[in-house]
Amino acid sequence: MKRFMSQEVTMSAQLHDELIRLANEFGSDEAYARAGGGNASVKHGGVLYIKPSGTTLATLRDNDLVPLRIPVLLEALVSDEEVDGDPVMAAATAARVGDPGGRRPSVEILFHALIPDSLVLHLHPLVANALTCHEDGRALAERLLGNEAIWVDYTDPGVPLAKEIHRERQAFEARTGHPAPAITLMGNHGIIVSGNNRDEVAQRITWLSATIQAAIDETPAPVVPQRADDGASVAEAFRVAAGRDAIAWSNDDVVRSASSLSAAAVSRGPLIPDQIVYAGSFPVILEGIDDVEAAVASYEAEHGRQPITAVAPGQCVASVGDTDKAATIALGTFLDALVVGRDADRLGGSRVLNERERHFIETWEAESYRQQVSAGS
Ligand SMILES: [Zn+2]
Missing domain, CATH: 3.40.225.10 (Class II aldolase/adducin N-terminal domain)
Structure with missing residues (x-):
């Protein structure tokens, strides 16, 4: 025994x-x-x-x-x-x-x-x-x-x-x-x-x-366009317009090949709950650097919250946060969603979370955040 x-x-x-x-x-x-x-x-x-x-x-x-x-x-x-x-x-x-x-x-x-x-x-x-x-x-x-x-x-x-x-x-x-x-x-x-x-x-x-x-x-690989070189200035303009301390940005191959206006995560909605939690349900779309402040203001009016992530389609993706770590996680999560959406589309088409599913996560997260704050952690 x-x-x-x-x-x-x-x-x-x-x-x-x-x-x-x-x-x-x-x-x-x-x-x-x-x-x-x-x-x-x-x-x-x-x-x-x-x-x-x-x-x-x-x-x-x-x-x-x-x-x-x-x-x-x-x-x-x-x-x-x-x-x-x-x-x-x-x-x-x-x-x-x-x-x-x-x-x-x-x-x-x-x-x-x-x-x-x-x-x-x-x-x-x-x-x-x-x-x-x-x-x-x-x-x-x-x-x-x-x-x-x-x-x-x-x-x-x-x-x-x-x-x-x-x-x-x-x-x-x-x-x-x-x-x-x-x-x-x-x-x-x-x-x-x-x-x-x-x-x-x-x-x-x-x-x-x-x-x-x-x-x-088995499907054709996406074409990666040349780097347009104003990523840093777009990102900084977004950080200033959002009034936040930290920014992380990218103009890597994924951004240049998979962040067009037709990309699921750019305009149709979030693919998975993590994207909502870290990067926000929708990014603000920046068509040109002159419009950044106006774009952020109209995003806030439409969504009732500040954007976390900005997309200059095909050029630059940037995420803001209170710390470098938060901004980096938000950016990484959004870039992940671009990859997932791109590859789901290569397999035939992607599904984004619908409004009810999205809303559940948005409010559920707010609830768990409130619990953390009230617990002092
Ligand atoms: Zn999970």
């Missing part, structure tokens, strides 16, 4: 090591995750150990993980009972093991609990999001990936999303008579990939990316 126990401890220690390796490897590659995006969990002995919000996958350590009892989380998914406040946080509080020490699990905890594999990694990858942001992603996913992945239409975060994943997994099992696959594609959001060791998860992610990239590469 004693020997059995110590084997269990060694096995779970190894699982934790493998999870941290996966999180750090994929989390430090901006093609897979940016800023605090994505999350990771390991489960054994009826307990889920998950990355808290406010940490990054790239720097995740084993002792950051928050332990939560799985049966309690699963109960929250099937229960129709009304709870006080946010239902995900209520479930997390009920499920916690010991003192969380101020760490808060993310809004995405519930879907980790319902996937049976030991290791679960959730990412917002650029290549895979060309498929999740495709206008007919479900059909394309089936054509490219067959029964290796399930598709889940865009659903509001938290309990509704976890319930929808659960429903699609059950529908797959009823349809095929096989367990649901280890890859989940979430429309306009990202992927969940699971496995029972590091190599299984890493190989599945690599296969998924390679398969989608091959489909993108």
Whole structure:
């Protein structure tokens, strides 16, 4: 018995090591995750150990993980009972093991609990999001990936999303008579990939990316126009007009080839929630440097808020913030959206979040921001 126990401890220690390796490897590659995006969990002995919000996958350590009892989380998914406040946080509080020490699990905890594999990694990858942001992603996913992945239409975060994943997994099992696959594609959001060791998860992610990239590469590569050289002055004019301290800007190949007025993220709307959270739902369009102040003023009148990101189509993208770090994350997130939209269009067409979906994230973020401020963090 004693020997059995110590084997269990060694096995779970190894699982934790493998999870941290996966999180750090994929989390430090901006093609897979940016800023605090994505999350990771390991489960054994009826307990889920998950990355808290406010940490990054790239720097995740084993002792950051928050332990939560799985049966309690699963109960929250099937229960129709009304709870006080946010239902995900209520479930997390009920499920916690010991003192969380101020760490808060993310809004995405519930879907980790319902996937049976030991290791679960959730990412917002650029290549895979060309498929999740495709206008007919479900059909394309089936054509490219067959029964290796399930598709889940865009659903509001938290309990509704976890319930929808659960429903699609059950529908797959009823349809095929096989367990649901280890890859989940979430429309306009990202992927969940699971496995029972590091190599299984890493190989599945690599296969998924390679398969989608091959489909993108079957289409003609976009033409990259020459650099027009007034990026810095456009960016500075935007910073002054927005009255902010920090600016980050780019006129790289992505900007020059994928930021025309027809680009999804430029004029049709945000592709994924991260874009809304960090870069704002819509950029202000700057057609010429003389118009910057007027363009910012009319954007504010139309949207009731200041722009975070500005686009001079085909020339320059710039983002403002209170700090260099905030401006850089906003810019990076918007450039990611340009890449995702460009590649989804290469696959046949992109889908942007609709007004209701967008509005939910805009107000939901405001709510979570207010909570942070009132908590003094
Ligand atoms: Zn996510």
